[in-house]
Amino acid sequence: MQFQCVHRYKINKFGGYRVEVGGWTVDIWPLRETWAFKHGYVLFKGRESLLLTTITNWDAVAFSFKDKQIIARPSYLECLKLGELEIVMEKNPNPSGVLMRVIRSICDRQARILMPRLVKYLKQELPKWSAQEIVIAQEKALAISLFQNEFKLLKLSGSLIGSGWAPTEVQEKIAIRRAVWCESEMIAYMIWSARENTGVVTTRLAADESHTQSFNAIRILLIYLLEQLSDISPLQLNLEIPFNQSHTREVAVGFGFKLTQNPQCLTKMILGKVMTRETWSENSNELADKNNLHLPAGIPTYSEDSQYIQIVTPSGNREHVSLEILESALSPAIFCLPGRPAVITPVQRSFSEPLLG
Structure with missing residues (x-):
């Protein structure tokens, strides 16, 4: 039997579904597929067994929506009232997340009584971590809450934030985040991984498009991004944008990004080179090896900016594109073709019109 979900959803890392419902992020999975049951750490006897799979007793x-009943131990509310904190299950696919949750429960939620098993866990676990490692792990765990209000302004849902807009996953050990602020208000935000060895970089960008400076903020971030990635180019740059971000999409297209089958994703190549007679062969071969985009074997002779140059796309199709479009698609890049009298790097129209007329 198949069901159609009326809400936005994605597959989470445990094989269940992460659904956005009324502003809440909800994870859904079969009860018996709970991680602790599935890996044999807790024996499943019924729905009450779920109480043995949490990190703490809190x-x-x-x-139960079926019975309209709260499922908890008889002493649950009393433990909360007394501030008694105990660890229930320390086994977890994210060990740092367990420690961070315990620390936050002690410090932020002001636990007053630490129970014996929790004290034993802390004595065993804390020596494994340096103070700096704990601070870094806490920063990752708190990344969403630190920017929660700003993310709301950018209209980022909880599921989007949790899926890579804030570096909270274990595999995202190093991420670069940049934002543009107007006084105390964040109007644009961008994040990308600092370690990419595959020739592909995925960046996420969002802006408060109701702000009068949103266009300029988006441009600032994209210019900064292209400058930073030029050092490791050539590469493919994928840009993920939330729904209903028309300004962000418009500015990105102006920087040479192209639409893909995914309406939330745009893509472009970054060459990051000056193409001359001397560098053409080496740079073209590197672009072909890393990104499977093939330029002509020999450097073309310049006739006009609208002249067509034959390329072979990564999908294997032969296409003829104008020099102007090719430079934009591979920007930052400059094609110093034989016979070309000069090259002017692109600037914003608001600057170029007073300068050039």
Whole structure:
């Protein structure tokens, strides 16, 4: 039997579904597929067994929509009232997340009594971490909450934030985040991984398009991004944009990004080179090896900016594109073709019109 979900969803890292419902992010999975049951750490006897799979006793509560009942131990509310904190299950696919949750429960939620198993866990676990490692892990865990209000202004949903807009996953050990602020208000935000060895970089960009300076903020971030990535080019740059970000998409297209089958993703190549008679062969071969984009074997002779140059796309199709479009698609790049009298690097129209007329 198949069902159609009326809400936006994605597959989460445990094989369940992450659904956006009424501003809440909800994870859905079959009860028996709970990680602790599936890996044999807790024996499944019924829905009450779920209370043995949480990190702390404060998390061990559930609500049955079927019975309209709260599922918890009889002492649950009393433990909360007394501030008694105990660890229930320390086994977890994210060990740092367990420690960070315990630390936040002690410090932020002001636990007053640490129970024996929790004290034993802390004595065993804390020596494994340096103070700097704990601070870094806390920063990752708090990344979403630190920017929560700003993300709301950018209309980023909880599921989007959790899927890579804030570096909270273990595999995202190093990420670069940049934002443009107007006084105390964040109007544009961008994040990308600092370690890319595959020749492909994925960047996420969003802006508060209701702000009068949103266009300029988006341009600032894209210019900065292209400058930073030029050092490791050539490469393919994928740009992910939330729904209903028409300004962001418009500016990105002006920087040479192309639409893809995914309406939330644009892409472009970054050459990051000056193409001359002397560098043509080496740079063209590197572009072909890394990104499977093939330029002509020999450097073309310049006739006009609208002249067509034959290329072979990564999909294997032969296409003829104008020099102007090719430079934009591979920007930052300059094609110093034989016979070309001069090259002017692109500038914003608001600057070029007073300068050039």
